[in-house]
Amino acid sequence: MKRVHVAVGVIINDEQKILLAKRHSHLHQGGKWEFPGGKVENNETVTQALIRELKEEVNLDVYTSISFLEIAHNYPDKHVLLDIHLVKDFDGIGEGLENQEIKWVEVSALSQYEFPEANIPIIKKLMNEMI
Ligand SMILES: Nc1nc2c([nH]c(=O)n2[C@@H]2O[C@H](COP(=O)(O)OP(=O)(O)OP(=O)(O)O)[C@@H](O)[C@H]2O)c(=O)[nH]1
Ligand SMILES: [Mg+2]
Numbered sequence: 001m002k003r004v005h006v007a008v009g010v011i012i013n014d015e016q017k018i019l020l021a022k023r024h025s026h027l028h029q030g031g032k033w034e035f036p037g038g039k040v041e042n043n044e045t046v047t048q049a050l051i052r053e054l055k056e057e058v059n060l061d062v063y064t065s066i067s068f069l070e071i072a073h074n075y076p077d078k079h080v081l082l083d084i085h086l087v088k089d090f091d092g093i094g095e096g097l098e099n100q101e102i103k104w105v106e107v108s109a110l111s112q113y114e115f116p117e118a119n120i121p122i123i124k125k126l127m128n129e130m131i
Pocket of ligand 2: 036037038039053
């Protein structure tokens with residue numbers, strides 16, 4: 001199976017809250033919460049994809065991002081490579097431009113949300129590093 005390369009943003013605001021978005025039910029891993037992002041197109045770097053996707057999905061202007069974690073995960077129906085970046089340097093308040101529900105949540109509250117299975121190491125690393 002071809003591996004889908006995905007740029008994913010862990011967006012952290014000045015109150016140390018993280019932006020989550022709910023995946024529409026008809027999508028792959030639908031109904032679960034995600035970190036905004038999407039597929040890296042041909043001729044695009046991960047950073048370019050991240051900037052484009054965060055503008056399209058949640059109306060944020062990203063200025064700087066820091067590489068945080070890479071996860072290769074095989075779902076039964078899809079193989080993904082998640083390229084996860086931390087985003088602290090951005091403008092905007094966060095809006096669900098695709099009519100998706102969005103939420104700013106404390107790191108300590110992340111365990112209360114259901115994420116795609118590939119995200120488990122992200123949640124663990126965030127909880128370890130941000131206390
Ligand atoms: N954005 C995002 N995708 C994730 C996460 N975790 C995870 O397994 N994925 C998977 O990564 C894949 C690509 O994400 P996507 O559906 O956002 O892609 P996209 O925005 O380019 O949308 P598209 O399908 O309309 O092209 C999906 O199969 C999704 O299930 C996550 O935290 N954020
Ligand atoms: Mg997306």
